[in-house]
Amino acid sequence: MGFDTAVFSGPNGSLRLFTLVLGAIVVGITADSYYKNIQEEEFFFWTSVVLLIVSAILAVAGFLGIIGDAIFVKKADSAFHVIGGLVVLVAGVLMLVSVIKIGDNSTTGKYVERIAAGAIGIINALIYCSLGWNMCRT
Numbered sequence: 001m002g003f004d005t006a007v008f009s010g011p012n013g014s015l016r017l018f019t020l021v022l023g024a025i026v027v028g029i030t031a032d033s034y035y036k037n038i039q040e041e042e043f044f045f046w047t048s049v050v051l052l053i054v055s056a057i058l059a060v061a062g063f064l065g066i067i068g069d070a071i072f073v074k075k076a077d078s079a080f081h082v083i084g085g086l087v088v089l090v091a092g093v094l095m096l097v098s099v100i101k102i103g104d105n106s107t108t109g110k111y112v113e114r115i116a117a118g119a120i121g122i123i124n125a126l127i128y129c130s131l132g133w134n135m136c137r138t
Contacts, residue, residue: 004065012138015131016059022124023052029117033110034095038102041114044088044095048121051084051128074135081132089125092118 008017026048034041058077061067067077095118099111 033113040094040098044091047091078132078135085125085128092121
């Protein structure tokens with residue numbers, strides 16, 4: 001049993017790695033700056049965390065060769081990326097609306113970080129969706 005580096009090769013592999021990096025950045029920024037008593041921001045944080053964890057598990061399982069070349073697994077991975085991307089897209093929009101609605105009148109000074117987290121989350125969601133769509137077509 002060897003490593004399957006094909007998981008990270010080609011455009012889909014590069015996108016997969018890029019989404020993991022962006023997801024880690026989003027989770028790191030959001031963990032430091034979101035308001036835990038605002039549902040939209042908490043929803044964004046936890047959807048980003050879950051998507052990052054599941055994506056990392058799928059990537060590592062694919063790299064280790066645990067996930068084979070079965071059509072069902074590829075379609076499930078593709079569906080996960082499209083659906084997860086759509087959920088994070090909605091969560092990112094809700095995060096930005098929440099941040100803009102509250103404004104910069106807080107004492108924590110985390111306005112820019114929360115805007116950045118929401119914006120990067122939306123970008124990551126669009127990449128997730130495109131990755132899932134590309135995986136579905138191939």
